[in-house]
């Protein structure tokens with residue numbers, strides 16, 4: 001019986017290069033609407049009840065970060081408008097989500 005080697009395993013190139021997402025995000029430009037956040041956490045105290053806090057793990061732009069007190073810190077400026085946080089917060093429904101006003105938000109460089 002042949003022994004499997006590393007060559008036999010499926011390739012996971014995107015995981016082997018964790019900086020790839022940052023490089024791709026850096027190609028985009030943003031016109032940030034300083035007068036209106038298009039996404040907000042409705043009640044920061046509700047985040048204390050949420051054990052998984054999947055917004056932190058799932059946001060591709062790292063807009064969510066854990067706070068020292070167990071709450072979640074959010075900044076909308078780097079948002080890529082994917083909608084992931086709106087979906088993963090389905091248990092507590094604690095994210096108010098809209099698109100930025102016309103002319104604001106992310107401007108993708110390659111579609």
Ligand code: SF4
Pocket residue numbers: 039058059060061062063078079080081082083084085086
């Ligand atoms: Fe992050 Fe996407 Fe939510 Fe924007 S819409 S904050 S990029 S998960």
